[in-house]
Amino acid sequence: VNEFSKWWVNGAPGDSISIRDRGLTYGDGLFETIAVRDGNPRFLDYHIDRLFDSCKRLDIPCPTDISDQVREIVAGCTFGTAKIILTRGIGARTYAPPEKPTPTRIIGLTKAQPPPRAVYAAGVKARSCQATVSINHTLAGMKLLGRLEQVMARSEWKDAQIREGLMRSDDGRIICGTMTNVFFVSNGNLSTPDLSRCGINGVMRRVVMEQAPKCSLDCVEVDIHAKDLREADEIFLTNSLIGIWPVSQLDEAELAIGPVTRRLMTELVNVGVAECAI
């Protein structure tokens, strides 16, 4: 039920790639995961923005018609998830990129079920992970294919009641959840981890930061340490598929779903993230 039902590879239906594709051999590529609602890819422009920006940093030519392809494949899907994988394509057995790469474009769509209402109304349990986020300012922010650190963090628990794990950078700063960005509210001030040295620059993170001024909030990007975590009045998680999840418990500590989180959830509903209605 959680599997993609439809895949295109380079514009044609397909479900395999060459074992010489640099996406496999070197993690030489990027991906995007996009919420599909009523036949539309939500915040597609923001996903494509990030993809183009990362392609520029990595010098991977990005097909300009990729938006159209995504729109075409998701048309008719009421509630689902689209995925784009873009790699540098097939290459020789050398790290040196081909002079003129022919990128591999993979687009997939799966139908999905909305998350249970309870996670929005009552919040989610989260835990702290041991696996750390790699520090590398030259690669920070991008949604690279290589996500083994998230895989290792997510493998630390099996309890289905725990919805997310928080990860620290290898030097101990709080950076993100395994599949989410994280925000903190302390004395009415909104903050989120600075991602200039590691972490992924999430699309829903961007949306929340853009909506914050509507709630008279100014979100700051800062280094977050364990102490800041303990002093937070509210914590919430974001990603493209879920919108905002309030955190009701982190390890042993219980948290209330506070007014700032609720106001931002309402703002998200106003810009199309209907599942955040509580």
Added chain:
Amino acid sequence: VNEFSKWWVNGAPGDSISIRDRGLTYGDGLFETIAVRDGNPRFLDYHIDRLFDSCKRLDIPCPTDISDQVREIVAGCTFGTAKIILTRGIGARTYAPPEKPTPTRIIGLTKAQPPPRAVYAAGVKARSCQATVSINHTLAGMKLLGRLEQVMARSEWKDAQIREGLMRSDDGRIICGTMTNVFFVSNGNLSTPDLSRCGINGVMRRVVMEQAPKCSLDCVEVDIHAKDLREADEIFLTNSLIGIWPVSQLDEAELAIGPVTRRLMTELVNVGVAECAI
């Protein structure tokens, strides 16, 4: 000519994998690159040691007969390169690893030409790279599929006279070349970067460290800074396919091929790395 000519996927001839393979989608896997000489995979036991050790760290079940498969595929190849790619296999669209993963085993073989003699006799030119090595003590040492940082470093130059680029960790320590480990000789003392926070634990690095005592050398693993680099009398590079390459020039600085490098090259010849004979 640099392409693999023969591939096996899960024991059968093949050259494609599913786009749902976690090796592609998350970099959830490992690889090994092995020199083949006169029908034999060189230092195969060391490669398999590292692969098994990494599989244990990542909780990927490693097929116990993978050595036999490599030996079978390389039989008859006089001079070539074998590659193993082992992934956690096909999985659902979630970072959480499957409860019982079925790993994907890819083994490839290509014929190769020996490197030119001059690189051993006269040494190689190397440069310093801007792209950095990610710091993550939970993943350090392993030869993970995700190698984008090496790709980015290798893309910094096109001059074919420059054979390798040295990479620093994101906090400025010298760690490795894009495809090699690196050793330094200073006042007769041999050292190599400590890899507990980042870098790949190379097979030829291990061989060199094991052979060093035969030359009355004790190789120490330490943090190497720019100052240590400038004060080095000798610098050399290692990997499984090349053995040892002496560095004759690093950026603007010229280096002699010194006595320690020569002695270690002779020791490598004695343990089967014939191309190091000068």
